[in-house]
Amino acid sequence: MQTKDLLQLSEEFGSPLYVYDAAKIQSQYTRLTNAFSKVGSLRINYAVKALSNISILKLLKELGSGLDTVSIQEVQLGLYAGFEPEKIIYTPNGVSFEEIEAAAHLGVQINIDNLSVLEHFGAKYPSIPVCIRINPHVMAGGNANISVGHIDSKFGISVHQMPHLLRIVENTGMNINGIHMHTGSDILDIEVFLYAAEILFDTAKHFSNLEFLDFGSGFKVPYKKDDIETNIEELGKKLSKRFNAFCNEYGRELTLAFEPGKFLVSEAGFFLAKVNVVKQTTSTVFAGVDSGFNHLIRPMFYGSQHHIENISNPKGKERFYSVVGYICETDTFANNRRIAEIKEGDILCFRNAGAYCFSMSSNYNSRFKPAEVLWYEGKGHLIRERENFDDLIRNQVIVEFDKSYELVSKN
Numbered sequence: 017m018q019t020k021d022l023l024q025l026s027e028e029f030g031s032p033l034y035v036y037d038a039a040k041i042q043s044q045y046t047r048l049t050n051a052f053s054k055v056g057s058l059r060i061n062y063a064v065k066a067l068s069n070i071s072i073l074k075l076l077k078e079l080g081s082g083l084d085t086v087s088i089q090e091v092q093l094g095l096y097a098g099f100e101p102e103k104i105i106y107t108p109n110g111v112s113f114e115e116i117e118a119a120a121h122l123g124v125q126i127n128i129d130n131l132s133v134l135e136h137f138g139a140k141y142p143s144i145p146v147c148i149r150i151n152p153h154v155m156a157g158g159n160a161n162i163s164v165g166h167i168d169s170k171f172g173i174s175v176h177q178m179p180h181l182l183r184i185v186e187n188t189g190m191n192i193n194g195i196h197m198h199t200g201s202d203i204l205d206i207e208v209f210l211y212a213a214e215i216l217f218d219t220a221k222h223f224s225n226l227e228f229l230d231f232g233s234g235f236k237v238p239y240k241k242d243d244i245e246t247n248i249e250e251l252g253k254k255l256s257k258r259f260n261a262f263c264n265e266y267g268r269e270l271t272l273a274f275e276p277g278k279f280l281v282s283e284a285g286f287f288l289a290k291v292n293v294v295k296q297t298t299s300t301v302f303a304g305v306d307s308g309f310n311h312l313i314r315p316m317f318y319g320s321q322h323h324i325e326n327i328s329n330p331k332g333k334e335r336f337y338s339v340v341g342y343i344c345e346t347d348t349f350a351n352n353r354r355i356a357e358i359k360e361g362d363i364l365c366f367r368n369a370g371a372y373c374f375s376m377s378s379n380y381n382s383r384f385k386p387a388e389v390l391w392y393e394g395k396g397h398l399i400r401e402r403e404n405f406d407d408l409i410r411n412q413v414i415v416e417f418d419k420s421y422e423l424v425s426k427n
Protein backbone atom coordinates (compact mmCIF):
# COMPACT_ATOMS: atom_id res chain seq x y z
CA MET A 17 0.00 0.00 0.00
CA GLN A 18 1.59 3.25 -1.12
CA THR A 19 1.25 6.89 -0.18
CA LYS A 20 -0.39 7.70 -3.50
CA ASP A 21 -3.01 4.98 -2.92
CA LEU A 22 -3.89 6.50 0.45
CA LEU A 23 -4.14 9.97 -1.05
CA GLN A 24 -6.40 8.67 -3.79
CA LEU A 25 -8.63 6.89 -1.24
CA SER A 26 -9.01 10.13 0.74
CA GLU A 27 -10.25 11.80 -2.44
CA GLU A 28 -12.57 8.95 -3.30
CA PHE A 29 -14.08 8.37 0.14
CA GLY A 30 -13.53 11.72 1.88
CA SER A 31 -11.95 12.46 5.25
CA PRO A 32 -11.51 11.53 7.98
CA LEU A 33 -11.10 7.94 6.87
CA TYR A 34 -9.83 4.64 8.19
CA VAL A 35 -8.03 2.40 5.69
CA TYR A 36 -6.96 -1.20 6.36
CA ASP A 37 -4.47 -3.10 4.24
CA ALA A 38 -5.63 -6.72 3.90
CA ALA A 39 -2.17 -7.88 2.77
CA LYS A 40 -0.60 -6.68 6.02
CA ILE A 41 -3.16 -8.51 8.17
CA GLN A 42 -2.47 -11.63 6.13
CA SER A 43 1.31 -11.34 6.40
CA GLN A 44 1.16 -10.83 10.18
CA TYR A 45 -1.09 -13.88 10.50
CA THR A 46 1.33 -15.95 8.44
CA ARG A 47 4.30 -14.63 10.40
CA LEU A 48 2.74 -15.83 13.64
CA THR A 49 1.76 -19.27 12.32
CA ASN A 50 5.23 -19.72 10.76
CA ALA A 51 6.90 -18.84 14.06
CA PHE A 52 4.99 -21.69 15.71
CA SER A 53 5.13 -24.18 12.83
CA LYS A 54 6.81 -26.77 15.09
CA VAL A 55 3.71 -26.99 17.27
CA GLY A 56 1.35 -29.77 16.14
CA SER A 57 -1.86 -27.92 16.90
CA LEU A 58 -1.92 -24.11 16.88
CA ARG A 59 -4.95 -21.84 17.24
CA ILE A 60 -4.97 -18.11 16.62
CA ASN A 61 -8.01 -16.38 18.10
CA TYR A 62 -8.13 -12.81 16.85
CA ALA A 63 -9.12 -10.39 19.66
CA VAL A 64 -12.25 -8.78 18.24
CA LYS A 65 -12.09 -5.70 20.45
CA ALA A 66 -9.07 -4.38 18.53
CA LEU A 67 -11.09 -3.87 15.33
CA SER A 68 -14.53 -5.39 15.03
CA ASN A 69 -15.68 -4.56 11.51
CA ILE A 70 -17.46 -7.64 10.14
CA SER A 71 -15.50 -7.60 6.88
CA ILE A 72 -12.25 -7.69 8.88
CA LEU A 73 -13.64 -10.65 10.86
CA LYS A 74 -14.53 -12.41 7.60
CA LEU A 75 -11.03 -11.81 6.26
CA LEU A 76 -9.52 -13.36 9.39
CA LYS A 77 -11.92 -16.27 9.11
CA GLU A 78 -10.63 -16.97 5.60
CA LEU A 79 -7.09 -16.98 7.00
CA GLY A 80 -8.12 -19.73 9.44
CA SER A 81 -8.38 -17.63 12.57
CA GLY A 82 -10.75 -18.12 15.49
CA LEU A 83 -11.96 -15.27 17.70
CA ASP A 84 -11.34 -14.03 21.21
CA THR A 85 -14.34 -12.12 22.53
CA VAL A 86 -14.94 -10.16 25.72
CA SER A 87 -18.66 -9.41 25.46
CA ILE A 88 -21.79 -11.22 24.31
CA GLN A 89 -22.09 -8.63 21.55
CA GLU A 90 -18.66 -9.57 20.22
CA VAL A 91 -19.76 -13.22 20.30
CA GLN A 92 -22.83 -12.25 18.26
CA LEU A 93 -20.71 -10.29 15.78
CA GLY A 94 -18.46 -13.32 15.35
CA LEU A 95 -21.40 -15.65 14.73
CA TYR A 96 -22.88 -13.08 12.34
CA ALA A 97 -19.58 -13.03 10.46
CA GLY A 98 -19.91 -16.79 10.01
CA PHE A 99 -17.59 -18.23 12.65
CA GLU A 100 -18.51 -21.59 14.14
CA PRO A 101 -19.20 -21.28 17.89
CA GLU A 102 -16.34 -23.73 18.57
CA LYS A 103 -13.97 -21.23 16.97
CA ILE A 104 -14.91 -18.52 19.48
CA ILE A 105 -13.59 -18.15 23.01
CA TYR A 106 -15.44 -15.82 25.36
CA THR A 107 -13.23 -14.20 28.02
CA PRO A 108 -15.33 -11.75 29.99
CA ASN A 109 -14.40 -9.84 33.10
CA GLY A 110 -16.94 -8.49 35.54
CA VAL A 111 -20.00 -9.29 33.41
CA SER A 112 -23.30 -10.63 34.76
CA PHE A 113 -23.84 -14.36 35.25
CA GLU A 114 -26.77 -14.14 32.82
CA GLU A 115 -24.42 -12.93 30.08
CA ILE A 116 -22.06 -15.87 30.65
CA GLU A 117 -25.04 -18.24 30.49
CA ALA A 118 -26.19 -16.64 27.25
CA ALA A 119 -22.73 -17.15 25.73
CA ALA A 120 -22.72 -20.78 26.91
CA HIS A 121 -26.09 -21.34 25.23
CA LEU A 122 -24.60 -20.01 21.98
CA GLY A 123 -22.06 -22.83 22.22
CA VAL A 124 -18.83 -20.84 22.50
CA GLN A 125 -15.86 -21.78 24.69
CA ILE A 126 -16.33 -20.19 28.12
CA ASN A 127 -13.31 -18.76 29.91
CA ILE A 128 -13.85 -17.88 33.58
CA ASP A 129 -11.67 -15.55 35.60
CA ASN A 130 -13.34 -15.44 39.00
CA LEU A 131 -13.77 -18.14 41.67
CA SER A 132 -17.32 -17.20 42.68
CA VAL A 133 -18.44 -17.31 39.05
CA LEU A 134 -16.62 -20.61 38.54
CA GLU A 135 -18.40 -22.13 41.53
CA HIS A 136 -21.79 -20.89 40.38
CA PHE A 137 -21.27 -22.00 36.78
CA GLY A 138 -19.83 -25.39 37.77
CA ALA A 139 -22.76 -26.10 40.06
CA LYS A 140 -25.32 -25.20 37.41
CA TYR A 141 -23.62 -26.55 34.27
CA PRO A 142 -21.19 -29.27 35.34
CA SER A 143 -21.14 -30.75 31.84
CA ILE A 144 -20.12 -27.59 29.95
CA PRO A 145 -16.33 -27.51 29.59
CA VAL A 146 -14.70 -24.38 30.95
CA CYS A 147 -11.33 -22.75 30.50
CA ILE A 148 -9.90 -20.88 33.47
CA ARG A 149 -8.03 -17.63 33.25
CA ILE A 150 -5.21 -17.50 35.74
CA ASN A 151 -3.25 -14.49 36.82
CA PRO A 152 0.42 -15.45 37.04
CA HIS A 153 1.27 -12.05 38.58
CA VAL A 154 3.93 -11.34 36.05
CA MET A 155 4.34 -7.71 35.15
CA ALA A 156 4.55 -7.16 31.43
CA GLY A 157 4.17 -4.01 29.45
CA GLY A 158 5.01 -0.37 29.82
CA ASN A 159 1.69 1.39 30.28
CA ALA A 160 -0.05 0.77 33.63
CA ASN A 161 -3.47 0.94 31.95
CA ILE A 162 -2.75 -2.02 29.68
CA SER A 163 -0.80 -4.23 32.09
CA VAL A 164 -3.19 -6.80 33.43
CA GLY A 165 -1.00 -9.47 35.04
CA HIS A 166 0.20 -7.62 38.12
CA ILE A 167 -0.89 -8.24 41.71
CA ASP A 168 -3.44 -5.40 41.82
CA SER A 169 -5.05 -6.41 38.55
CA LYS A 170 -8.76 -7.23 38.39
CA PHE A 171 -8.11 -9.95 35.79
CA GLY A 172 -7.76 -13.69 36.27
CA ILE A 173 -7.77 -16.08 39.18
CA SER A 174 -4.62 -15.65 41.21
CA VAL A 175 -2.23 -18.59 41.05
CA HIS A 176 -2.13 -18.30 44.83
CA GLN A 177 -5.78 -19.40 44.90
CA MET A 178 -5.10 -22.81 43.35
CA PRO A 179 -6.18 -24.85 46.40
CA HIS A 180 -9.55 -23.11 46.43
CA LEU A 181 -9.91 -23.46 42.66
CA LEU A 182 -9.17 -27.19 42.78
CA ARG A 183 -11.72 -27.66 45.54
CA ILE A 184 -14.42 -25.99 43.43
CA VAL A 185 -13.60 -28.21 40.46
CA GLU A 186 -13.71 -31.32 42.62
CA ASN A 187 -16.94 -30.36 44.40
CA THR A 188 -18.83 -29.48 41.23
CA GLY A 189 -17.36 -32.21 39.03
CA MET A 190 -16.92 -29.64 36.28
CA ASN A 191 -14.66 -30.19 33.29
CA ILE A 192 -11.69 -27.83 32.90
CA ASN A 193 -10.57 -28.11 29.27
CA GLY A 194 -8.21 -25.14 28.99
CA ILE A 195 -5.90 -22.86 30.95
CA HIS A 196 -5.49 -19.27 29.90
CA MET A 197 -3.40 -16.26 30.77
CA HIS A 198 -3.15 -12.81 29.26
CA THR A 199 -0.45 -10.78 30.91
CA GLY A 200 -1.26 -7.54 29.15
CA SER A 201 -0.22 -5.51 26.22
CA ASP A 202 3.23 -4.61 25.02
CA ILE A 203 5.44 -7.54 25.94
CA LEU A 204 9.00 -6.49 25.35
CA ASP A 205 10.91 -9.18 27.09
CA ILE A 206 10.55 -12.74 25.84
CA GLU A 207 12.11 -14.11 29.00
CA VAL A 208 9.31 -12.54 31.05
CA PHE A 209 6.77 -14.19 28.77
CA LEU A 210 8.50 -17.56 29.10
CA TYR A 211 8.60 -17.17 32.87
CA ALA A 212 4.82 -16.59 32.92
CA ALA A 213 4.42 -19.60 30.63
CA GLU A 214 6.15 -21.80 33.24
CA ILE A 215 3.54 -20.74 35.77
CA LEU A 216 0.84 -21.73 33.31
CA PHE A 217 2.47 -25.15 32.78
CA ASP A 218 2.64 -25.63 36.55
CA THR A 219 -1.06 -24.84 36.83
CA ALA A 220 -1.93 -27.12 33.92
CA LYS A 221 -0.45 -30.17 35.68
CA HIS A 222 -3.34 -30.09 38.15
CA PHE A 223 -5.91 -30.85 35.44
CA SER A 224 -6.15 -34.15 33.61
CA ASN A 225 -8.66 -33.28 30.91
CA LEU A 226 -7.06 -30.33 29.14
CA GLU A 227 -7.40 -29.71 25.42
CA PHE A 228 -5.60 -26.39 25.06
CA LEU A 229 -3.31 -23.88 26.70
CA ASP A 230 -3.97 -20.25 25.81
CA PHE A 231 -1.06 -17.84 26.21
CA GLY A 232 -3.09 -14.70 25.52
CA SER A 233 -1.39 -11.90 23.70
CA GLY A 234 0.23 -8.58 24.28
CA PHE A 235 2.78 -8.70 21.48
CA LYS A 236 4.35 -5.33 20.96
CA VAL A 237 4.38 -3.84 17.48
CA PRO A 238 6.65 -0.99 16.32
CA TYR A 239 5.07 2.47 16.23
CA LYS A 240 8.00 4.46 14.97
CA LYS A 241 11.35 3.84 13.31
CA ASP A 242 13.78 1.92 15.57
CA ASP A 243 10.96 0.99 17.97
CA ILE A 244 11.43 -2.31 19.77
CA GLU A 245 8.94 -5.02 18.88
CA THR A 246 8.30 -8.50 20.26
CA ASN A 247 10.60 -10.90 18.48
CA ILE A 248 7.89 -13.36 17.42
CA GLU A 249 10.33 -15.66 15.65
CA GLU A 250 12.50 -16.06 18.75
CA LEU A 251 9.45 -16.46 21.01
CA GLY A 252 8.12 -19.07 18.56
CA LYS A 253 11.34 -21.06 18.66
CA LYS A 254 11.66 -21.05 22.46
CA LEU A 255 8.04 -21.45 23.45
CA SER A 256 7.31 -24.15 20.84
CA LYS A 257 10.16 -26.26 22.19
CA ARG A 258 9.02 -25.84 25.77
CA PHE A 259 5.37 -26.44 24.84
CA ASN A 260 6.15 -29.67 22.98
CA ALA A 261 8.20 -30.87 25.95
CA PHE A 262 5.29 -30.10 28.25
CA CYS A 263 2.85 -32.06 26.05
CA ASN A 264 5.22 -35.04 26.29
CA GLU A 265 5.22 -34.81 30.07
CA TYR A 266 1.48 -34.33 30.13
CA GLY A 267 1.01 -37.37 27.92
CA ARG A 268 -1.22 -35.78 25.31
CA GLU A 269 -0.92 -33.32 22.45
CA LEU A 270 -2.56 -30.06 23.44
CA THR A 271 -3.48 -27.09 21.29
CA LEU A 272 -1.41 -23.97 21.77
CA ALA A 273 -3.58 -20.87 21.49
CA PHE A 274 -2.88 -17.15 21.15
CA GLU A 275 -5.29 -14.25 20.94
CA PRO A 276 -3.56 -11.32 19.32
CA GLY A 277 -5.35 -8.11 18.47
CA LYS A 278 -2.74 -5.43 17.99
CA PHE A 279 -0.22 -7.76 16.36
CA LEU A 280 -2.61 -8.71 13.58
CA VAL A 281 -4.21 -5.37 12.74
CA SER A 282 -2.31 -2.41 14.21
CA GLU A 283 0.14 -1.82 11.37
CA ALA A 284 -2.48 -2.62 8.73
CA GLY A 285 -4.43 0.52 9.66
CA PHE A 286 -4.04 4.09 8.40
CA PHE A 287 -6.07 7.03 9.60
CA LEU A 288 -6.41 9.92 7.15
CA ALA A 289 -7.44 13.41 8.23
CA LYS A 290 -7.47 16.73 6.43
CA VAL A 291 -5.73 19.83 7.80
CA ASN A 292 -8.36 22.51 8.37
CA VAL A 293 -6.08 25.17 9.82
CA VAL A 294 -2.41 25.93 10.25
CA LYS A 295 -2.09 28.25 13.21
CA GLN A 296 1.12 29.97 14.20
CA THR A 297 1.14 30.92 17.90
CA THR A 298 3.87 32.45 20.01
CA SER A 299 5.15 29.03 21.02
CA THR A 300 4.44 26.59 18.22
CA VAL A 301 2.78 25.91 14.88
CA PHE A 302 -0.48 23.99 15.22
CA ALA A 303 -1.87 21.84 12.46
CA GLY A 304 -5.57 21.37 13.21
CA VAL A 305 -7.27 18.44 11.46
CA ASP A 306 -10.90 17.55 10.71
CA SER A 307 -10.94 14.93 13.48
CA GLY A 308 -10.05 14.52 17.13
CA PHE A 309 -9.92 12.11 20.04
CA ASN A 310 -13.51 11.18 19.23
CA HIS A 311 -12.06 9.24 16.29
CA LEU A 312 -8.60 8.28 17.55
CA ILE A 313 -8.29 8.43 21.30
CA ARG A 314 -5.06 6.52 21.87
CA PRO A 315 -2.67 9.50 22.03
CA MET A 316 -4.84 11.25 24.64
CA PHE A 317 -5.76 8.04 26.49
CA TYR A 318 -2.52 6.07 26.55
CA GLY A 319 0.01 8.64 25.38
CA SER A 320 0.65 6.50 22.32
CA GLN A 321 2.71 8.03 19.55
CA HIS A 322 1.31 7.40 16.13
CA HIS A 323 3.70 8.26 13.34
CA ILE A 324 2.23 11.09 11.24
CA GLU A 325 3.06 11.76 7.59
CA ASN A 326 1.93 14.57 5.32
CA ILE A 327 0.94 12.47 2.30
CA SER A 328 -0.01 15.56 0.29
CA ASN A 329 3.58 16.79 0.43
CA PRO A 330 5.71 13.76 1.28
CA LYS A 331 8.96 15.23 -0.04
CA GLY A 332 8.48 18.67 1.52
CA LYS A 333 10.98 20.29 3.88
CA GLU A 334 10.40 19.09 7.44
CA ARG A 335 9.20 21.50 10.12
CA PHE A 336 8.00 21.09 13.70
CA TYR A 337 4.27 20.90 14.37
CA SER A 338 1.78 20.21 17.11
CA VAL A 339 -0.98 18.20 15.51
CA VAL A 340 -4.31 18.82 17.22
CA GLY A 341 -7.95 17.82 16.80
CA TYR A 342 -11.13 19.90 16.71
CA ILE A 343 -12.66 18.67 20.00
CA CYS A 344 -13.43 21.49 22.40
CA GLU A 345 -11.01 20.52 25.13
CA THR A 346 -7.36 19.56 25.04
CA ASP A 347 -7.10 17.32 22.00
CA THR A 348 -3.52 16.63 21.01
CA PHE A 349 -2.40 13.96 18.57
CA ALA A 350 1.27 14.90 18.68
CA ASN A 351 3.55 17.57 20.10
CA ASN A 352 6.62 18.98 18.46
CA ARG A 353 6.59 16.49 15.58
CA ARG A 354 8.80 16.77 12.49
CA ILE A 355 6.47 16.61 9.52
CA ALA A 356 6.95 17.66 5.88
CA GLU A 357 5.69 21.22 5.48
CA ILE A 358 1.92 21.39 5.99
CA LYS A 359 -0.54 23.58 4.09
CA GLU A 360 -4.24 23.91 4.82
CA GLY A 361 -6.08 21.19 2.89
CA ASP A 362 -3.23 18.66 3.13
CA ILE A 363 -3.99 15.08 4.15
CA LEU A 364 -2.15 13.71 7.17
CA CYS A 365 -1.75 9.97 7.59
CA PHE A 366 -1.57 8.43 11.08
CA ARG A 367 0.13 5.02 11.21
CA ASN A 368 -0.74 2.02 13.40
CA ALA A 369 -4.40 2.93 13.20
CA GLY A 370 -5.76 -0.60 12.90
CA ALA A 371 -6.04 -1.62 16.56
CA TYR A 372 -8.08 0.17 19.22
CA CYS A 373 -8.74 3.16 16.98
CA PHE A 374 -12.09 2.91 15.19
CA SER A 375 -13.27 0.46 17.87
CA MET A 376 -12.78 3.12 20.55
CA SER A 377 -14.31 5.98 18.56
CA SER A 378 -17.30 7.95 19.78
CA ASN A 379 -19.73 10.68 18.73
CA TYR A 380 -18.36 13.23 21.21
CA ASN A 381 -19.05 16.80 20.07
CA SER A 382 -21.84 15.24 17.99
CA ARG A 383 -19.46 14.32 15.20
CA PHE A 384 -20.05 11.47 12.78
CA LYS A 385 -17.84 8.39 12.99
CA PRO A 386 -15.57 8.04 9.95
CA ALA A 387 -15.95 5.62 7.07
CA GLU A 388 -13.78 2.50 6.85
CA VAL A 389 -12.17 1.13 3.70
CA LEU A 390 -10.47 -2.21 3.09
CA TRP A 391 -7.56 -2.12 0.64
CA TYR A 392 -7.65 -5.50 -1.06
CA GLU A 393 -5.60 -6.47 -4.10
CA GLY A 394 -5.00 -2.96 -5.31
CA LYS A 395 -8.48 -1.59 -4.76
CA GLY A 396 -10.34 0.20 -1.97
CA HIS A 397 -13.62 -1.35 -0.77
CA LEU A 398 -15.96 0.57 1.50
CA ILE A 399 -16.65 -1.59 4.58
CA ARG A 400 -18.46 1.01 6.70
CA GLU A 401 -20.26 4.11 5.59
CA ARG A 402 -19.55 7.45 7.18
CA GLU A 403 -22.26 8.29 9.71
CA ASN A 404 -24.84 10.95 9.01
CA PHE A 405 -27.30 13.06 10.97
CA ASP A 406 -29.85 10.23 11.20
CA ASP A 407 -27.29 8.15 13.12
CA LEU A 408 -27.01 10.88 15.74
CA ILE A 409 -30.73 10.98 16.50
CA ARG A 410 -31.70 7.36 15.78
CA ASN A 411 -32.14 6.20 19.39
CA GLN A 412 -33.33 9.44 20.89
CA VAL A 413 -36.89 9.63 22.18
CA ILE A 414 -38.00 13.20 21.86
CA VAL A 415 -40.44 14.87 24.22
CA GLU A 416 -41.97 18.29 23.60
CA PHE A 417 -42.76 21.14 26.00
CA ASP A 418 -45.72 23.44 25.67
CA LYS A 419 -45.68 27.17 26.42
CA SER A 420 -46.24 26.67 30.16
CA TYR A 421 -43.26 24.30 30.35
CA GLU A 422 -45.55 21.28 30.60
CA LEU A 423 -44.03 18.15 29.16
CA VAL A 424 -46.21 16.93 26.33
CA SER A 425 -45.25 13.34 25.72
CA LYS A 426 -46.19 11.85 22.38
CA ASN A 427 -46.22 8.32 23.81
Ligand SMILES: *Cc1c(COP(=O)(O)O)cnc(C)c1O
Pocket residue numbers: 063065066084086107198200201202232233234235275276277278279371
Ligand atom coordinates in the same frame (compact mmCIF):
# COMPACT_ATOMS: atom_id res chain seq x y z
C1 LIG B 1 -7.39 -7.24 24.66
C2 LIG B 1 -7.14 -8.68 24.81
C3 LIG B 1 -6.29 -9.34 23.91
C4 LIG B 1 -5.56 -8.66 22.79
O1 LIG B 1 -4.47 -7.90 23.21
P1 LIG B 1 -3.49 -7.21 22.15
O2 LIG B 1 -2.51 -6.46 22.96
O3 LIG B 1 -4.30 -6.33 21.27
O4 LIG B 1 -2.87 -8.29 21.35
C5 LIG B 1 -6.15 -10.70 24.09
N1 LIG B 1 -6.78 -11.36 25.08
C6 LIG B 1 -7.59 -10.76 25.96
C7 LIG B 1 -8.28 -11.55 27.00
C8 LIG B 1 -7.80 -9.39 25.85
O5 LIG B 1 -8.60 -8.79 26.73
